[in-house]
Amino acid sequence: MAQQNGGQGQQIFILPEDTSRLLGRDAKRNNIMAGKVLAETVRTTLGPKGMDKMLVDGMGDIVVTNDGVTILKEMDIAHPAAKMLVEVAKTQEDEVGDGTTTAVVIAGELLKKAEGLIEQDIHSTVITMGYRRAAEKALEILDDIAIDAADRETLLQVAMTAMTGKGTEKAREPLANLIVSAVKQVEEDGEVDKDNINIQRIQGASVEESQIVNGVVIDKSRIDPSMPKDIQDAKIALLKYPVEVKDLETDAKIKLTEPSQMQAFIEQEEQMIRDMVDKIIASGANVLFCQKGIDDLAQHYLAKAGIMAAKRVRKSDIERLEKATGARVATNIEDLNPEDLGQAGRVYEKKIFDEVLIFVEECKDPKAVSIILRGSTKHVAAEIERAVEDAIGVVAATVEDGQVVAGGGAPEIAIAKGLKDYADTISGREQLAVTAFAEALEVIPKTLAENAGLDSIDALVDLRSSQEHSPYMGLNVFTGDVIDMKVGGVIEPKRVKKQAIRSAAEAAEMILRIDDIIASSSSGKPSPEEMAAAGMGGAGGMPPMM
Template sequence: MANGNQQNQPIFILRDGTERFQGSRATKMNILAGKTLAETIRTTLGPKGMDKMLVDGMGDIVVSNDGATILGEMDITHPAAKMLVEVAKKQDDVVGDGTTTVVVLAGELLKKAEELFENGVHASTVLRGFTLALDKVIEILFGISIDANDKETLEKIAKTAMTGKGTDVAADELSDVIVEAVLRVENNGNVDKKDINIQRVNGGEISESEIIDGILIDKGRASPSMPEEINDAKIALLKYPIEHKDTNTDSKANFSSPEQLQMFLDSEEQELKNMVNNIVESGANVLFCQKGIDDVAMHYLAKNGIYAIKRVKKSDISRIAKATGAELVTDIKDLTSDKLGTAGHIFEKKIFDQKFTFVEECDNPKSCSIIVRGSTRHISSEIERALEDALGVVSATIEDEKVVIGGGSPEIEMAKQLKAYADTIGGREQLAIKAFAEALEIIPRTLAENAGLDAIDVLVDLRSAHETNPYMGIDVFTGEVVNMKDRGVIEPQRVKKQAILSAAEACEMILRIDDLVAAEGSLNKPNKAEGMDDPGNLPPMPPQGGMGGMGGMPPMM
C-alpha cells in the first residue's frame, strides 16, 4: 500500500510558478511572436516606408525607419522575438543593411509554415522543404547577379541604400561622399569601415555634409592657452592619466605645520611636471590621451607649446595610430621618440557650435572622416544611420563585385523559378518549397503597400513582366512596373544572400522548438485576441499583441 502511494506521488522538477508550453501551443506562440515583430517594422521597408518614434523611460526620443535602430531601441520581452532581433543585429554587423528585410521575410516564412501545419503537414517535412528551397534560391540569386564595381554603380548602390531615409534632398551629394570615402580606405579589394569616421554636427543643411581627408576628433584643445595648430606634428598616444595617483579611500595625511602641507603640494606638482617633461623629452608636440589630464599638467603642456586632447575615445586612438604610425603607450616612462607618429597638419576648428580637431597629411592616408550636417539632432542622427547603411553596401560591393537589381525584382524572379523547381520535387516537400517561394513575394508586396499601391495588382503585373524580363520591378514613386536596371536601382548581392540565409535559419530555429519552459514572470499572461474564442488557447503575448513596449510608451502594435 505504501509503495502504491509512493508511485502516485507527483514529482516536481521545475520551480513553483514556472510556465511550460508544449507541442503545438509552444509553436503557435513562437510563430505569433515572429509574425507580430515582422508586422511591427514592416511599414518601414522601402523608399516610401514610414518612421517609428521610440521613447525610452528617460524621455529620450528616437525617430527612425532603420530596422536595426528600431529593434535595438524596443524593449522586447518575448524569447522568440528576441531571437529574430539577434538575427537582425547579425545582418547589420555582416553587411550593414537589410535588417528590416530579414525580419519581414522571417515573419512571412513563419506564417507560411503555420498554414502548412494547419493543413496537416508535419514540421519535419516543412523544414526539409525549406532547406531544399533555400539551396535553390541561393543558386537562383547567383544566376541573376551582375558583375559590377565601377564608381557609377557604387554611387547608384549608395543612393538606393539611402533612399527614403531622409537623404533625398541631397542624395547625389551624399552618394558621392560615401563612394569617395570607401575608395580612399579600400585596400586590395578589402574595406575596413572602422577607417571611416562619421561625425555629426547639429546645425546647417544636409547638403553641407562633406568628407575630410584625415581624422576628425570631436574634441578641441584641452586648454585654450595651447596652440591652435601644429605643423609637422610629432604625435604621442597615451593610455596613461597625467594626473595624481589616486590614494586609498582610507588614507589620511597629518600635517603639523603649513610648511609640511606646502611640501606635499609641491611634491604633487613636481610629479606632474616630471610627466610633462617625459613628453617634452620624447620630442612630441601633440598629445592624445585616453585618460584625464590634470589642470596643472595642462598648464605645463601649454607652456611647452604642446597641443593636447584628453579622454580621446579608443576608436579614435586606433584610427590615429593606424594613420600616423604612432604607438599607444601604457606607461609614460616608456614614451620615446620612436613611438611617436607624424602628421603634416593638426589644428582646431569650430563648426557651427562644436569644436573639432583635424589631423591631416598623415603618413598612411587610408583613413578619412565624414561630417554629417542636419538642422536638428534627430535629423542628423537619421542621416548618420543612412550613411552607415550606404557604407556597408558599397563596401560589400567592392569586396564581392556582385550586385542584383532592386525594386522587388530579385524576389519575384526567385519566386518564379522556385515554383518551377517545386514541380520537379515529389512528396509534401513540394508544398513547403512553394510556400517558401510565396514568402519571398512579401518584399515587393510590402514595397507596394507602403507606397499606397494595390499590392495584388502590382504582384500580378510583376509576375507577368518577369515572363520576359528578370529585371522588372516596382517603381514606388510612379507606381509603374519598369526595368529597374535602367532606373539604376541596384543592391549588393551579399545583402540579399545574407538576408535570405538569416531569415531561413531563424525560421528553422523557431520551428524546431516544441517545448518552452519559462521562469515565473518572464512571459506575460495570455490575452484574448481576434479570432480566438478561448483566451487560454492563445499563446501568451504582451498586451495588445505587442512585443513589449519601451518605457514611457505603450507596447507597439
C-alpha cells in the same frame, strides 16, 4: 505540472506549480503569431515609400525612424520567439549594415506560410527540411543572377539605393560621394573596417553642408586656452599613460614633521610632472592626445612649450588616429620617442554650431577618415546618420564582394520563379514547403507596392511576366512601372540579400521546431499568457495547468 502515477491516484510534480506550459500545436501557433505580428510592425517601413515609426521610451525621449533594427532595438519586446527575430535583425545589421527589415519581413512570411501547411497536417520537420532545401537553392539562384561590379559608379548607385526613403533625398548624391570616398580611402587589401570611418553628427545646418575630413575629427577641445589653436606640420604623440602623479595604491601614510618637508614633498611631485612633460617635449611632439588624465601643472608646462593637448580621448579615436597619422601609441611615457610620432599637415580646433572639435587633417594616405554630418534638428540629424551608416555598410560589402543584384523586388521574384521550377523536381510533401518558401519571398515586392500605394496584385503579375525576359526587372515605386533596375541604377549588394534569406530561413526553422514552451513565473519572468498580451498582443492563450 502534475502526472498521474500508474492509476494509483497519486500526482507527481516535476515542475513548480507556478510554471506555465504550452504544448504541440498551441506552442507553434503562439510562436508563429508573435513572429507574424513583429514582421507586420516593421513591414510598413520597407522601401523608398516606407513610413516612419515614432518610438517614445520611459524617459520621454523620442526616436523617429524607419530603420528596422533601430525600431526593434527600441521596442520593449517580451515574447521569446519575437526576440529570436530581433536577433535576426541585429545579425543582419552587424554582417551587412542594411536589409534588416527585409530579413524580419521574410522570416514572418515564412512562419505565416508554415502555419497554413501545419493546418494541412504537414509535420514541422517536413516543413523545416523543405525550407532548408529551398534556402540552399535560393542562394544558388542568387549567385546566378548576381552582377560583377565594384566601380565607383556602381558604388554610388548602391549608396543612393540604400539611402532612398530615409530622409536623405535632397542630398543623396553628395552624401553618396562622401560615403564612397570614405570607404575607398579606408580600404586595405580588399577589406573595409567600418570602424575606421567616424561620423560626427552635428545639428544646426542642412544636410548638404556635410563634409568628409581627410583625417580624423576628435570630439574634444584643447585642455588649456593658452595652448596654440592651430598647428601646421603637426608631430602627434599618442599616450595611454596619464600625465599626472599616481595616487598611492596602499593605505600607507606619510608623516611630515616640519613645513620644509611638506615643501620638499610638493616640489618632488612637481619635478615628476615636469620630467614627464620634458619627455614629451624631447620627443619633438607639438600635439598630444592622451587616453587618460593630464595634471593641471602638466597642462601649464605643455602650454608654455607650445604643445596642443587633449585628455581622456576615447580608445576608438586613438585607434583612428593611429590609422590616419601613422603614430604608435606609447603605453609608457618613458618609451615615447620621435619614431612613435604621427604626421599631419594641420591640427586645429574649430567650433561648429555648439560643439568644439579638434580636426587632424592633411594626413598622408590616412586609413581612417571622418564624416561631418549636418542636420537641421537633432532628430533629423540622427535619422540621416542611420541612413549613412547603412550606406557605408552596403558600399563596404560591395567593395569586398564585388557583386551586386538589382533592387525593386527583382531578385525575390527571380528566386521565387526558380524555386517554383525546382519544387516540381521534388517528390513528397517537401515540395509544398519549397513552394511556400517561394511564395514567401514574393512578400518583398508585394510590400514595396503596398507601401507606395500601388495595387500589389497587379504589381506582382507585371513583375512575374516581365521576369520571363530578364531577372533584373523590378518595380519602380515612384512611377508604378516595371523597369530594368540595372539600367535604372537601383542596385544592392548581393550580400544583403544572401544574409537576409539565410537568416530568415534559419530563424523560421528554429521557431518551427519548438513544440513545447515551459515558462517559470517564479523567476520573475512573464508567463506565456503575459508575454502574449504584453509583448505581442493577441498571440494566443495558455491552457490551464494541471
